[in-house]
Amino acid sequence: NAGVMQNPRHLVRRRGQEARLRCSPMKGHSHVYWYRQLPEEGLKFMVYLQKENIIDESGMPKERFSAEFPKEGPSILRIQQVVRGDSAAYFCASSPGLRDNEQFFGPGTRLTVL
Amino acid sequence: AQRVTQPEKLLSVFKGAPVELKCNYSYSGSPELFWYVQYSRQRLQLLLRHISRESIKGFTADLNKGETSFHLKKPFAQEEDSAMYYCAPYRLNRDDKIIFGKGTRLHILP
DSSP, X not given: OOOOEEEOSEEEEOTTOOEEEEEXXXXXXXXXXXEEEOTTSOEEEEEEEETTEEEEOTTSOSSSEEEEOOSSSOEEEEEOSOOGGXXXXXXXXXXXXXXXXXXXXXXXXXXXXX | OOEEEOOOSEEEEETTSOEEEOOEEEOSSOOEEXXXXXXXXXXXXXXXXXXXXXXXXXXXXXXXXXXXXXXXEESSOOGGGOEEEEEEEEOTTSSOOOOXXXXXXXXEEO
């Protein structure tokens, strides 16, 4: 089992561009979580998804940010019209489901907005 | 409101000295408590959870419900313990996100 995969590991965007971050959960995991880590800050929850459903998006900024976890393929965190304040490390975690909710983390994507 | 506090941003300890990383939480219901660790250039990983009552890499953590604390301890620090440590209350078997503390960077001095 390769573990949680995230790509790209580093992403550079100019202000106003779009950023797409991908997360492939561990095999057999149907729950995906996205977290953001700003410089000098801890990890902050953004969104929790199950296949084709958003369960909790209480940590997502109201505008420009969206997430999906389609039936096939990776989970995508999309940031439109990026601004400098979006520069951060974005971590994805996956878990197998309700009975065992230990979350396994990916290596993260470091987004830099110029 | 659910909240977790790690009062120390940075903790420097000499090798061989005892380590205590503090964590206090405010959480409705009865959460499970986790400690996650992130070593340099590695992904975040679970260090231990209180329900298992196990010692991982010499670390233990006791849940004190009266003080709502879950401090992480190790009697003798080792250089390889240098890392970022996050305390996280969580509710197993619920659709709950993890609430992470801001983390404490542990620096072991030679």
